[in-house]
Amino acid sequence: MTFLLNDQFSLTDIYLVFHVVILLQDLIESDLPKAVQLLNSLTEQVASVTGHIRELLKKVKDGAFKTSKGLSFLDLRYHLLLFYLQDLTHLISVKTEGGPIKDDEALNRLVTVRTVLEKMRPLDHKLKYQIDKLVRTAVTGSLAENDPLQLRPNPGNLLSKLNESESDDDTEAATEKKTSHSTSRKYVPPKIAPVHYDGDVTEADRKKAQAERQRRAALRSSVIQELRQQYSDAPEEIRDRRDFQSERESRDELHRRNYEESMMVRLNVTKSQKNSRKRGMMGMSGQLSGITHFGDITALTGGDGEQVTKHGIMGNGG
Structure with missing residues (x-):
């Protein structure tokens, strides 16, 4: 291969260009096989979606689906997704042809639609539980026996089922007996009650979060802190913790005591001062009660840890 050199291009420039072309x-x-595979997969998916949409449009036009009482929120969301896909397809076609997309209006529309969809996500998350229940009801045609929607209040249960007057007719007597028998039965509360929807959090995620909280609590325990100070090579650090609120209360209490002793009088104690003294005593008692408790560090060794309750610390059993 022969290169013609002139004043504009040197041998180094030509070598760099040749190296870039090879790369x-x-x-x-x-990348070509991967791109061809992705294009083939995309073509198949587009054909499948197109056929499915045509079937849905035909059913809607024939009146098989009633869309008059649908959710406007879902209607808006699907329209936004359709606009987003249209603009995205347009930008892909422009980039495929090698055209610029910097000043394209579709880019601004994509950002706007994406922002609106992100703002709609919390509302979509709240409506997901109700929409799923409605879809299941529409598919199955009826509610399950233990479905929480069956547990809604029934005002008819507040009416008396007892007859006001007795009848000599045997049929009415049998009916009255059956009615009184049905009302005299013991009330059995439902086994399944409506609960708050916790979102997409699974039991494994809750256990993982609980184990992480127990591990952090164990690392903050007095046992770990003492061991860290004992076996650390760092010099011992002495901290002088000052609580400005406590110092001011101590100064006020000292000034009050000196005034009472010098003037031979007893000053009235306000409610806020009583509460402040009570908080101080509770803090001291809490520190004294924690002297003999070294905390639970079983979470660091793979244990279940202790459960902190309202009245104290409860072990994990055993």
Whole structure:
């Protein structure tokens, strides 16, 4: 291969250009099979979605689906997704042809639609539980026996089922007996009650979060802190913790006591001062009660840890 050199191009420039061309060829050869595979998969998916949409449109036009009482929120969401896909397809076609997309209006529309969809996500999360229940009801045609929607209040249960007057007719007597028998039965509360929807959090995620909280609590325990100070090579650090609120209360109490002793009088104690003294005593008692309790560090060794309750610390049994 012969190169013609002139004043504009040197041998180094030509070598760099040749090296870049080789790298581009290697990159194209490595990415070309993947790109062809993705395009084939995309073509198949587009054909499948197109056929499905045509069937749905035909059913809607024939009146098989009633869309007059649908949710406007879902209608808006699907329209936004359709606009987003249209603009995205347009930008892909422009980039495929090598055109610029910097000043394209579709780019601004994509950002706007994406922002609106992100703002709608919390509302979509709240409506997901109700929408899923309605979809299941529409598919099955009826509610399950233990479905929480069956547990809604029935005002008819507040009416008396007893007859006001007795009848000599045997049929009415049998009916009255059956009615009184049905009302005299013991009330059995439902086994399944409506609960708050916790979202997409699974039991494994809750256990993982609880184990992480127990591990952090164990790392903050006095036992770990003492061991860290004992076996650490760092010099011992002495901290002088000052509570400005406590110091001010101590100064006020000292000034009050000196005034009472010098003037031979007893000053009235306000409610806020009583509460402040009570908080101080509770803090001291809490520190004294924690002297003999070294905390639970079983979470660091793979144990279940202790459960903190309202009245104290409860072990994990055993």
